[in-house]
Amino acid sequence: MTGTPSAWVARFAPLVPEGEVLDLACGGGRHARLFAAKGHPVLAVDRDLAALESAGGQGIATRAFDLEAEDMEWPFEESRFAGIVVTNYLHRPLFPHLFRSLAPGGILLYETFAAGNEQFGKPSNPAFLLRQGELLERVAEEDGLRVIAFEDGYVDGPKAAMVQRICVLKPLAEPRLCRIA
Structure with a gap:
């Protein structure tokens, strides 16, 4: 989809600090363009070469990569991104890599x-639908992440769907415990 950025992503985009943004499974690049317009260098990744052609632009590097390949090794192991955006895509093995x-x-x-979307059309396969509260569970599995916002339910636009969405902050430093004498 090359259209308007998600309202959720646009709402929280100002929280992303200066630095590179990874737009994973970027499709036509609507979020890559949003972050590039805000001055972020963006790496837009998708396996669809045609989608990547429309995703590119000033400040946007593109990379063709199949995130679901059986022998996939996370190509960004040494990278650290100021922001990571994932919309309309679910491949559960990627969560630890993202964090x-x-x-x-x-x-x-x-x-x-999310579950329940089958009543509105595709995706309807449970493998591509988050279970109730699943994004919260995934974040809770990682130490130190802070949930800024979370929603799990029905949306009527851009089309009727059941969705989950989350905004997560990775704090600057681990909190330190001090012993009080």
């Missing part, structure tokens, strides 16, 4: 379809 690749102070914006 590790988020820079301290960075923001993860994730929005995709």
Whole structure:
């Protein structure tokens, strides 16, 4: 989809600190363009070469990569991103990689379809639908991440759907415990 950015992503985009943004499974690049317009260098990744052609632009580097390949090794193991955006895409094995690749102070914006969406059309396969509260569970599995906002329910636009969306902050530093004498 090359259209308007998600209202969720646009709402929380100002929280992303200065630095590179990873737009994962970027499709036509609507979020890559949003962040590039805000002055962020963007890496837009998708396996669809045609989509990547429309995703590119000033401040946007593109990379063709199949995130679901059986022998996939996370190509960004050494990278740390100020922001990571994932919309309308779910591949559960990627969650630990996303959390590790988020820079301290960075923001993860994730929005995709949830259980119940089958009543509105595709996706309807449970493998591509988040279970109730699943994004919260995934974040809770990682130490130190802070949920800024979370929603799980019905939306009527841009089309009727059941979605989950989350905005997560990776704090700048681990809190330190002090002993009080």
